[in-house]
Amino acid sequence: MKSLSIKTQLIIFLSIFALYLSFVDKDSLFLVTTLVAVAGAMAADSVIVFFRSKKFVLTESSVISGLIIGYVLSNIYPWWMFLLASVFAICSKYLLRIREKHLFNPAAFGIFLATVLLGASTQWRGVGLWYILVPAGVYFVSKIRKTEVVIGYAAAFLVLFGAQAFFQKQSLLDVLAYQNFFFVFVMLIEPKTTPITRKGKVVFGVAVVILVFILTASRVKFDAELLSLLVVNAFSLLLNKLK
Numbered sequence: 001m002k003s004l005s006i007k008t009q010l011i012i013f014l015s016i017f018a019l020y021l022s023f024v025d026k027d028s029l030f031l032v033t034t035l036v037a038v039a040g041a042m043a044a045d046s047v048i049v050f051f052r053s054k055k056f057v058l059t060e061s062s063v064i065s066g067l068i069i070g071y072v073l074s075n076i077y078p079w080w081m082f083l084l085a086s087v088f089a090i091c092s093k094y095l096l097r098i099r100e101k102h103l104f105n106p107a108a109f110g111i112f113l114a115t116v117l118l119g120a121s122t123q124w125r126g127v128g129l130w131y132i133l134v135p136a137g138v139y140f141v142s143k144i145r146k147t148e149v150v151i152g153y154a155a156a157f158l159v160l161f162g163a164q165a166f167f168q169k170q171s172l173l174d175v176l177a178y179q180n181f182f183f184v185f186v187m188l189i190e191p192k193t194t195p196i197t198r199k200g201k202v203v204f205g206v207a208v209v210i211l212v213f214i215l216t217a218s219r220v221k222f223d224a225e226l227l228s229l230l231v232v233n234a235f236s237l238l239l240n241k242l243k
Contacts, residue, residue, distance in 0.1 A: 006144060007060035007061065010140060011060060011063050011067065013140075014068075014186075015067065018030070018067070018071070021125055021126050025125075029075050030125065032075075033070055033073070033082045034066070034069075034071070036079045036082045036083055036086075037067070037070040037083070037085065038066030038067055039066070039083075039086075040083040040084075040087055041065045041069070041086035041087075041089060041090055042059075042066065044062070044087045044090040045057075045058075045062035045090045045093075046059075046062075048090065048091075052094075061093075061106075065106045065107045066086050068107035068186060068187060069086055069089060069107050069110055070082065071126070072107070072122050072125075072182075072187075073111055073120055073122060074121045076121075077118075077120050081118055084118065085111055085114040085118075085120070086110060087110075088109065088113040088114060089106040089109055089110025089111075090106065090110075092104055092106055092109040092110065092113075093106050101192060101193075102192060102193065103233060103236075104193060104230050104233045105229055105230065105233055107187065107190075108226050109230060111226060112222065112230060115223065122223045122226070124180055124182055124183070127179075127180045127182045127183070130179075130181050133181035133182060133185050133186075134185070136185070137150075137181065137184065137185025137186070141185065144189060144191050146189040146191065146194060146201060148205070149188060149194055149201045149202070149205040150184060150185070150188070150205060151205065152201065152205025152209075153206070153208060153209050155206070156206040156209035157209045158172075160210070162175065180225060183225050183229075187225075188205070188208065188229060193233045193236055194233075195239040195240050196240055197241075197243055198243075199242035199243060200239035200240050201239075203239055203242060204239055207232045209228075211227070211228035211232065212224050212225055215227060215228060
C-alpha cells in the first residue's frame with residue numbers, strides 16, 4: 001500500500017489538532033473560520049491552475065495554507081477576511097516568484113497582508129502545547145530535512161532571549177513558556193521558501209530569531225514572527241550560496 005505523502009500527513013495532523021483545540025476551548029467558530037480559509041485557498045488555487053493549464057486540480061499545499069491561516073488569524077473578524085487572506089496567500093505563490101519558485105511563505109504572506117490591508121490581527125492557537133507540537137514537529141522537520149533551520153532558530157533564541165531574561169532577572173523557563181512552537185514547527189520550516197544548503201538553513205533560522213528579537217524589542221505593531229519570516233524568505237536564494 002502506498003504510504004501517505006508528508007503533506008497529507010501534515011493535513012491530517014493539523015485537522016485533528018484543530019478538532020482537539022476546538023473541543024478543549026469550546027470554540028466551534030475556530031473550526032468554521034478555518035474551513036472558510038481552507039475552502040478559499042483551494043478555490044483560489046484551483047482557479048489559477050485551471051487558467052494556466054486547463055486542468056482542474058486540488059492541491060495539498062493549498063489545504064495546508066488554509067489550515068495555517070485558520071490557526072493564526074484571529075476569528076473575531078468576519079469570515080470574508082479569512083477568505084481574502086487565503087486568496088492573498090495563493091496569489092503570492094504565482095505572482096511573487098524567482099527562478100520558478102515562490103518567494104514567500106504563502107500562509108505567512110496572506111495573513112500579514114490581511115493585517116496590513118484589512119486591519120486584522122493574529123491569534124496563534126495551540127502554541128504552548130509543546131507536548132503535542134514538539135514530537136510532531138520533530139517528525140515533520142526530519143522528514144522534510146529542515147532540522148538545521150530549527151537548530152539555528154533554537155540556538156539563537158536561547159542566546160538572545162536567554163540573555164534578555166538574565167539581565168531582566170527572569171527565569172528562562174518563563175521565556176520558553178512563551179515560545180511559539182506552532183511557528184517553529186509548522187511555518188518556519190516550509191520547504192519551498194527556505195534554503196536547501198546546510199549552512200544556509202542554519203543561517204536562515206538564526207536570522208529569523210534575530211529579527212524577531214529586534215522587532216519585539218521595538219514593539220513593532222505588526223506580528224514580529226510573521227514579518228521576520230517574510231523578510232528572511234526574501235534572502236533564501238542568496239543563503240543557498242552558503243555551502
